[in-house]
Amino acid sequence: MTAPASPTPSKPLSQDELKAQVGRAALAYVARGEIVGVGTGSTVNKFIDALATIKDEIKGAVSSSVASTERLRALGISVFDSNEVEELSVYIDGADEIDHRGFMVKGGGAALTREKIVAAQSRKFVCIADASKLVEVLGAFPLPVEVIPMAARRVMRQFAAMGGIAQVREKDGLPLVTDNGQHIVDVTGLKITDPLAFESTVSQWPGVVTVGVFAHQKADVCLLGTSEGVKTMEFAA
Ligand SMILES: O=C[C@H](O)[C@H](O)[C@H](O)COP(=O)(O)O
CATH class of the missing domain: 3.30.70.260 (ACT domain)
Structure with missing residues (x-):
């Protein structure tokens, strides 16, 4: 008698692969023909790389840091000053921690002030993060x-x-x-x-x-990278 085949466990993805996965998934939230709000950090860098593949379909970006501005421009994406744009339809950014209500801790890369400004001028905040960032209570990350x-x-x-x-x-x-x-x-x-x-x-x-607590500018959506794929969490306003 042959033992029933056990389901093949999915191979755990590295943190870098999880970040790349959510970076690509965030493209679905980018309105074509518009300017997109862009955050800062290693996860956002993956998003910027993905954004470069559709750069001819967007008008450009408002950036939340010198580092993101340099990466965007190096990939041929126009960067606008936040004062030139009244409202953005979407802001894509990472987080150091996110809870089940969409509240976040941010600023591990020291970009929190400009991030909060761009988040405030955006109608939707899409957080991209690997699964290690999801917490019950904020505060473990400094x-x-x-x-x-x-x-x-x-x-x-x-x-x-x-x-x-x-x-x-x-x-x-x-x-x-x-x-x-x-x-x-x-x-x-x-x-x-x-x-x-x-x-x-x-x-x-x-x-x-x-x-670095983002509660008044919390996430509307979180794309969470897991080895089983991207999990989409939507938060009530
Ligand atoms: O100041 C930096 C930002 O708030 C980042 O979005 C946050 O630290 C997450 O960065 P990473 O994607 O590198 O973990």
Whole structure:
């Protein structure tokens, strides 16, 4: 008697392959003939590479960082200033964490301020991420907060009073300087159970430029890369 054949398990894809998969899948959300909002990061880089394959079908992009602008232009995609465009139909970006409501932590690549601006001018936010980014509660990933340098210590003390541990992000032994000429404070030890309230509170602290919780500019859709294929999650407004 022959044993019944067991189903062949799908081969796990590398993180890079998962990112490429969702980068390609996001093309389905790009309105042809329009300008698309483009985020920042390693997952978005895969999207930009995919976007280049349809570059003749779009008008161009509004970019959320110097790095994305350079990649877009190198691939022959026109980049518009966000002030030149009133509204975008879609914004495609990655995340450091996303929960089941579409709330996110972003800014691991220090681009959070421009990302929040472009997200705010877009009607739909499509988050592209590999499955490791999906969490129950935001806060395991160090929360990035862009601050005006003279406020850094005070902001860090405010996070300490909340139970967080904050430190200034460094690059080559010096405080990292963002595209906007500011610094980043990364905060660990927080459990962000009410992202809307948290974002509102921290955004009002003097010297905070942008907090990396994206709750008021949350995702409408998440394309999650898994070894079984792209899972589409849609979130209620
Ligand atoms: O500042 C960077 C952004 O918020 C990125 O979208 C985020 O850090 C995710 O990046 P990655 O796709 O490289 O994980």
